[in-house]
Amino acid sequence: MKSGLVAYKIYRALSHGISPLIQLHLRWRRFRGLEHLQRWPERLGQPSQPRRPGPLVWFHAVSLGEGMIAIPVIKHCLQRMPQLNVLMTITTLSAFEVLSNRLPSEIILQFSPVDTPASISSFLQYWKPNAIVLMESELWPNLIMDASKNGITMALLNARISEKSFNLWSGSVLLPLISLMLSKFSLIAPLSTEQGVRFQLLQAPPYIINYSGDLKYVIEDIGLNESGRKNIDNLRHQLSQKQVWMASSIHRGEEEIILGVHTVLMQLQPNIVTIIVPRHPQQGREIAKKLELEGHNVVLRSQHGRLKPETNIYVVDTLGELRQLYTLTPIAVIGGSFLPGMSGHNISEAAAAGCAILTVISGRHVGHFSHMVLEMQQSNPLSVLQVSGKLELEKSLIDLFTNTTLLEARRRAATEAFCMLSSNIVANVWSLLNFHIFSGLFSEMKLHNITAKTMSNEAS
Known part of the structure; x- marks a missing residue:
């Protein structure tokens, strides 16, 4: 003492x-x-x-x-x-x-x-x-x-x-x-x-x-105002005829992996839309600008633009909406674990929204969120899918997009595990x-x- x-x-x-x-x-x-x-x-x-x-x-x-x-x-x-x-x-x-x-x-x-x-x-x-x-x-x-x-x-x-x-x-x-x-x-x-x-x-x-x-x-869910709710509902309507997946809580450097996976999926699923949600809004603006210079048709959330038929990437550069955004997608890939030394991010909000959840393991574990992954998997083995890298992520996403029964099983498992662990x-x-x-x-x-x-x- x-x-x-x-x-x-x-x-x-x-x-x-x-x-x-x-x-x-x-x-x-x-x-x-x-x-x-x-x-x-x-x-x-x-x-x-x-x-x-x-x-x-x-x-x-x-x-x-x-x-x-x-x-x-x-x-x-x-x-x-x-x-x-x-x-x-x-x-x-x-x-x-x-x-x-x-x-x-x-x-x-x-x-x-x-x-x-x-x-x-x-x-x-x-x-x-x-x-x-x-x-x-x-x-x-x-x-x-x-x-x-x-x-x-x-x-x-x-x-x-x-x-x-x-x-x-x-x-x-x-x-x-x-x-x-x-x-x-x-x-x-x-x-x-x-x-x-x-x-x-x-x-x-x-x-x-x-x-x-x-x-x-x-x-x-601390809620959106009336304008925010209408905006989410409008976006939901625009995505209703698309194949959608989301990469959330993405750190710098991880977007390259996500965009590489997106390119592969586009070859198999031309009707796909990838939603990218970086950790910081400024990073989202930088990603959108870079993609536009490369010729991609990108919509940036803060600009509230409508998705065109050729739009296949939606970049979120706002804060406080992640929980609502998860309700727009059946599949959520959680970032913060793609590169060595990262500690992962919260997977429970995606589970609460009924998403099939994927995380990428770059090392032994996913930092201080490893216990959450383990708890959910122990509650229901299908609730969280851990993949070893980009190639396995691509394969798993293709499986989910082409196998509706598997997708629904993983979504249901995530919801059940969340309900059990949050009580x-x-x-x-x-x-x-x-x-x-x-x-x-x-x-x-x-x-x-x-x-x-x-x-x-x-x-x-």
């Missing part, structure tokens, strides 16, 4: 010393369009909305994916505790752009503070959270230690730590620090038993580690939060209600 405190003091001094450089870096990111033009000071702990009276729980997620898995938990908490204030923070601008218009109005949305002593102190002093719920792998020393010093209970949901980070934290230099940080949590709910073992090896107290299921199975997860998480985190808040909320009622009676 003493060596952990020494390591933390060194980290705190270093993070304080480089604070001016971090501010300059944020301004540079703002100039490049990577931070919000008006609200970037929130990253320094400066609030832009009022702190409402009463108990407040702070949910923190980095990007859109982590934010989406927090929403079902937040909604369940608000149903059980309607008087609860919820503050949600995210880090990325893309997550803010999607969530700011789609979160329930009672949730306060802010950008998260950077992990410098001044920013964290300013943030905590203003918002005064009664509890903090961190999503997945947000382990920041100043945040965790300052929250503990202020008596704020903390939970880590869908907790995971990558193999690279595990190797880093488990070294003799950083192990005392991570052990100290993990000891400050009241609850760690790992997304898999393998992840739970990693946290135990990092010396997290065993009694705070409780498995509840992977929250990525319960990502909700009761939010209820399990609520039970854990209620026991480890919220039990103390109920008494505070009752006290707050009694005080408010007394003041109201006195005023009248």
Whole structure:
């Protein structure tokens, strides 16, 4: 414990010393369009909305994916505790752009503070959270230690730590620090038993580690506006006479593999449309521009163009629509695993939409999503098809397009596996939060209600 405190003091001094450089870096990111033009000071702990009276729980997620898995938990908490204030923070601008218009109005949305002593102190002093719920792998020393010093209970949901980070934290230099940080949590709910073992090896107290299921199975459809729904329905109509497949969450370099497969399929299925959904919108625009220069007839989603008879590639350069887009295709190839060193992506949304799911294995496993692939295959062996590379992917897609019985069997298997694995997860998480985190808040909320009622009676 003493060596952990020494390591933390060194980290705190270093993070304080480089604070001016971090501010300059944020301004540079703002100039490049990577931070919000008006609200970037929130990253320094400066609030832009009022702190409402009463108990407040702070949910923190980095990007859109982590934010989406927090929403079902937040909604369940608000149903059980309607008087609860919820503050949600995210880090990325893309997550803010999607969530700011789609979160329930009672949730306060802010950008998260950077992990410098001044920013964290300013943030905590203003918002005064009664509890903090961190999503997945947000382990920041100043945040965790300052929250503990202020008596704020903390939970880590869908907790995971990558193999690279595990190797880093488990070294003799950083192990005392991570052990100290993990000891400050009241609850760690790992997304898999393998992840739970990693946290135990990092010396997290065993009694705070409780498995509840992977929250990525319960990502909700946070909905589109009327215009968005009409647009999806219109696209569905345009694709109704086509053979459709989708390659989603594609990273740079993976599009070359997808386009190669597309060329082979076109020779056998001239009526085919390939939907490409890159991880980042700008990448989609680059792919579309390149394909147009090569003479392909491409439609870019943000331009809302209609598919022509000769259109065979549809490129998505928008965010927050993946769940709806999966409903347009019977087959989904999930990216992020085509090239060595990649960690894969969430397959549950495709399963929820009833897609036949394919993943490409470039190495031993698909990063931290390997447990999801394994769970679904154990639930139903036909639910996820793993292929070894481009040639096997081509063969598998041809089989699916030419064998309707096989395609329907795989679609049905994915849906059944998803339904089985997604049941009761939010209820399990609520039970854990209620026991480890919220039990103390109920008494505070009752006290707050009694005080408010007394003041109201006195005023009248």
